[in-house]
Amino acid sequence: MYKQAKWDEPLIFEVGKHSKQGLLVDDEFRQEFLDAINDIPGEYLRKTGPLIPSLSEVEVVRHFTRLSQMSYGIDVGSVPLGSCTMKYNPKVSEDIAGRDSVCFIHPYQDESTIQGLLRILYLMQTWLKEITGTDVCSLQPPAGASGELAGALMIRKYHEDRGELDRNEMLIPDSAHGSNPASAVMAGFKVVKIPTDPNGDTDVDALRASISNRTAGIMLTNPSTLGLFESRILEISDIVHKAGGLLYYDGANLNGILGIARPGDMGFDVVHINLHKTFAAPHGGGGPGAGAVCAKGVLKDYVPAPIVDYDGRRFYFKYDVRRSIGRVSWFYGNIVPIIKSFIYLACLGPRVREVAEISVLNTNYFMKEVTKLPGVDLVYGRDRWRKHEVVLSFNKLHRDTGVTAEDIAKALLDRGFHAPTIYFPLIVPEAHMVELTESESKEYIDSLVEAYKGIVRQAYSAPESLRRAPQNTSIKRLDPLPANHPRTMAPTYKYIGRLKEHRKLLKG
Numbered sequence: 308m309y310k311q312a313k314w315d316e317p318l319i320f321e322v323g324k325h326s327k328q329g330l331l332v333d334d335e336f337r338q339e340f341l342d343a344i345n346d347i348p349g350e351y352l353r354k355t356g357p358l359i360p361s362l363s364e365v366e367v368v369r370h371f372t373r374l375s376q377m378s379y380g381i382d383v384g385s386v387p388l389g390s391c392t393m394k395y396n397p398k399v400s401e402d403i404a405g406r407d408s409v410c411f412i413h414p415y416q417d418e419s420t421i422q423g424l425l426r427i428l429y430l431m432q433t434w435l436k437e438i439t440g441t442d443v444c445s446l447q448p449p450a451g452a453s454g455e456l457a458g459a460l461m462i463r464k465y466h467e468d469r470g471e472l473d474r475n476e477m478l479i480p481d482s483a484h485g486s487n488p489a490s491a492v493m494a495g496f497k498v499v500k501i502p503t504d505p506n507g508d509t510d511v512d513a514l515r516a517s518i519s520n521r522t523a524g525i526m527l528t529n530p531s532t533l534g535l536f537e538s539r540i541l542e543i544s545d546i547v548h549k550a551g552g553l554l555y556y557d558g559a560n561l562n563g564i565l566g567i568a569r570p571g572d573m574g575f576d577v578v579h580i581n582l583h584k585t586f587a588a589p590h591g592g593g594g595p596g597a598g599a600v601c602a603k604g605v606l607k608d609y610v611p612a613p614i615v616d617y618d619g620r621r622f623y624f625k626y627d628v629r630r631s632i633g634r635v636s637w638f639y640g641n642i643v644p645i646i647k648s649f650i651y652l653a654c655l656g657p658r659v660r661e662v663a664e665i666s667v668l669n670t671n672y673f674m675k676e677v678t679k680l681p682g683v684d685l686v687y688g689r690d691r692w693r694k695h696e697v698v699l700s701f702n703k704l705h706r707d708t709g710v711t712a713e714d715i716a717k718a719l720l721d722r723g724f725h726a727p728t729i730y731f732p733l734i735v736p737e738a739h740m741v742e743l744t745e746s747e748s749k750e751y752i753d754s755l756v757e758a759y760k761g762i763v764r765q766a767y768s769a770p771e772s773l774r775r776a777p778q779n780t781s782i783k784r785l786d787p788l789p790a791n792h793p794r795t796m797a798p799t800y801k802y803i804g805r806l807k808e809h810r811k812l813l814k815g
């Protein structure tokens with residue numbers, strides 16, 4: 308079992324207060340440096356030395372290696388965050404995207420000097436159109452939520468162009484990611500919530516009742532955040548289109564149907580893809596994302612410009628997209644995650660459907676094993692297979708023992724696993740939303756099931772002990788309220804508290 312290293316690593320300022328030298332500078336270079344300083348007028352020179360840590364090389368190396376051992380990431384173990392699709396990122400993507408020929412390109416460089424990059428972007432647009440079943444692709448949005456906003460603005464502009472200014476309602480199921488209603492509101496829509504039926508599908512009767520000539524469209528995630536394929540999607544598409552509305556596809560869960568089914572064929576007019584989830588680019592720690600937006604039919608002229616085009620001779624940025632909503636981001640979006648995703652796709656080629664097949668197999672194997680445990684339930688669509696993820700409910704276990712979904716998540720940390728997404732979607736009480744992706748082996752999934760088994764046993768025999776979890780991690784249980792409150796964060800995180808001290812010293 309993987310155990311987190313419990314270093315109590317001090318701040319680098321605290322390690323390096325003994326005035327050591329890390330580097331022996333060559334005498335000649337040193338002289339050059341001193342000459343350069345001599346050119347600076349005396350009034351601009353500081354009177355006291357800066358309070359920067361002074362360490363030997365070995366101290367620096369150990370400090371950062373210990374810090375790296377205190378944290379957890381996809382290269383240490385699975386990060387089974389449902390909906391967020393955190394898969395292993397092949398190192399070949401990192402290697403190529405990190406080359407000088409990529410990193411030192413300037414956005415104002417002449418197009419003739421970046422034909423290679425433009426070709427990558429052009430091919431990526433082509434592949435994403437093929438994968439989603441759409442006509443046009445813009446790589447500009449820098450994240451999924453940004454793609455959502457772009458899509459919602461496209462829908463709005465389409466209705467405006469037709470003079471249908473009263474269409475100001477966006478239908479959104481109650482299982483949706485919070486960014487869906489947020490994007491709809493930012494684009495000027497009123498959100499109409501659609502309930503989920505016991506089977507786990509969008510409640511079609513409720514949908515019918517909510518449809519009117521004020522309906523601008525519907526934002527759907529398919530497979531849904533419950534990991535279920537919307538079994539009546541064609542009927543939904545029909546209802547919304549007949550009423551004059553459009554369909555928006557939230558592509559965060561595309562991993563479950565990649566290369567097998569296409570949103571464009573299901574009737575969706577506009578689609579965003581979280582490249583950093585479905586393909587490759589490390590995310591979750593605030594890393595940059597990429598939220599390409601693809602459209603077909605009536606919306607194809609509305610995508611954010613520029614897009615990359617080819618005239619048979621050269622690749623170029625096409626700014627002239629007839630009804631484009633305009634820019635949603637600086638330059639051409641986040642190029643690096645796009646390149647990483649391109650390499651991931653290029654390596655797989657037509658075998659990309661195996662990604663979905665294995666991730667679906669992994670999810671259902673996990674679901675079958677873990678739902679054998681007492682106190683664990685599925686709430687929606689109990690007899691249905693899942694796609695890429697499964698939402699477990701520990702509601703019964705909670706009622707039986709008082710142990711919460713959060714306690715169980717913390718106990719997973721003690722056993723060396725990253726916790727899944729918890730308390731989402733909101734319609735499932737005491738939820739754990741688990742997504743293993745295609746990265747994990749059967750052996751790994753078995754070990755995760757074993758961990759759940761141990762925790763459930765502990766919940767029924769010694770529930771109190773779970774309240775103190777985690778114990779095996781560098782930082783123990785945080786009080787989530789103060790930990791999330793900016794003003795009271797400092798005393799909770801002792802590191803942050805100590806950092807502040809040092810900042811004061813630096814200022815003083």
Ligand SMILES: *Cc1c(COP(=O)(O)O)cnc(C)c1O
Binds near residue numbers: 389450486487596
């Ligand atoms: C992650 C996610 C989003 C938002 O995507 P970001 O890239 O994080 O902005 C939207 N919908 C669903 C279902 C998601 O899982």
